[in-house]
Amino acid sequence: MEGRSRQKIPGGKLVEVRVEYGERILGVEIVGDFFMHPEEALGRIEDCLIGMRSGEAEGAMVEAIRKEAENAGVEMIGISPEAIAKAIKMAIG
Amino acid sequence: MKWRLVKFSKNSAFMNMSIDEAILEMVRDGLSPPTIRLYGWSPDAVSIGCFQSMEEEVNVKRCMELGVDCVRRITGGGAVYHDSEGELTYSIIAREDLFPKGIRESYREICGYVVRGLGKIGISAEFAPINDIVTHGKKISGNAQTxxxxxxxxxxxxxYSLDVRKMFGVLNVSKEKISDKMIKNVEERVTSVRSYSDASIEKLCESIETAFTEGREYDIGRVSNEELSKANGLAKNKYGSRDWNFRR
Known part of the structure; x- marks a missing residue:
């Protein structure tokens, strides 16, 4: 299945997520007008969500994104691990 | 630390993005000085942020019909319509230790030069975090950093001047949505130099140059042959490629 969500983060930027999923998340693409430094880290953040259960709690997704972001030394502006996780959950429905 | 000021010139979208990245590489390697560059876009162009989807943000078919370049930036942020007659773009490329460590603080500092430049032509503007500059409550400048x-x-x-209908013609907004109400809405949020100043675009360039260079030792220079050679390669293999521009 495929799901999409689009949200304007209050005080932040627009984040759109496309998720391919079955019982588990099979693919994730995050697009929007946010900033992320280094830019290459977005691919790592997308990848860290693949394989998670589609019904996983939002909090667990936040933790996975935060851990990956910390490992990659990421600074996010106009977006956050919470906003990404919320968008993923919205896309899965 | 002596800076280089590269005066205003117009280039294609692909070359503009390539020149910025070529200078970045040469500054990284210690082969080029910190650089302030002013430029324009010819033909008209749309640039999208690093993380945006070209197909979603831009009416690519319409751009092709009109001869408008479409390019993905290496910086984040949103889609921008670059009118060849209605806009001035700057880039500032330097070792990051010359600026505040925090990205938000460095936006504030660099945008401060633009604010001062606008002040020189009688426009009272201010930095509006995250990355905008506003005057009279309306956006007049958008900025992006990597x-x-x-x-x-x-x-x-x-x-410099604003043609909302032209802008909507190439950005992905359905015809139904380009209503007078929506145009009015954009005009209430976005403005241009011409709305508040009689300054020519040349005068605007001069004011921005002065604001950036005040208190700095600098030479007026040009893009070097080595930078141009790198830029030509980037224009061909990266910024002019479908792989890069349509990667999301």
Whole structure:
């Protein structure tokens, strides 16, 4: 299945997520007008969500994104691990 | 630390993005000085942020019909319509230790130069976090920054004149949505130099140059042959490629 969500983060930027999923998340693409430094880290953040259960709690997704972001030394502006996780959950429905 | 000021010139979208990245690489390697560059876009162009989807943001078919270039930036942020006659773009490329460590603080500092430049032509503007500059409550400049291997690149646009219908013609907004109400809405949020100043675009360039160079030792220079050679390669293999521009 495929799901999409689009949200304007209050005080932040627009984040759109496309998720391919079955019982588990099979693919994730995050697009929007946010900033992320280094830019290459977005691919790592997308990848860290693949394989998670589609019904996983939002909090667990936040933790996975935060851990990956910390490992990659990421600074996010106009977006956050919470906003990404919320968008993923919205896309899965 | 002597800076280089590269005076205003117009280039294609692909070359503009390529020149910025070529300078970034040369500054990183210690082969080029910190650089302030002013430029325009010819033909008209749309640039999208690093993380945006070209197909979603841009009416690519319409751009092709009109001969408008479409390019993905290496910086984040949103889609921008670059009118060849209605806009000034700057880039500032230097070792990141010359600026505040925090990205938000460095936006504030660099945007401060633009604010001062606008002040010189009688426009009272202010920095509006995250990355905008506003005057009379309306956006007049958008800015985007990246940092790579110790080098900061920030580019930004200053709207000189505004043609909302032209802008909507190439950005992905359905015809139904381009209503007078929506145009009015954009005009209430976005403005341009011409709305508040009689300054020519040349005068605007001069004011921005002065604001950036005040208190700095600098030479007026040009893009070097080595930078141009790198830029030509980037224009061919990266910024002019479908792989890069349509990657999301």
């Amino acid at each position: 940092r790579r291997e110790g080098v900061l690149l920030q580019h930004g646009t200053i709207l």
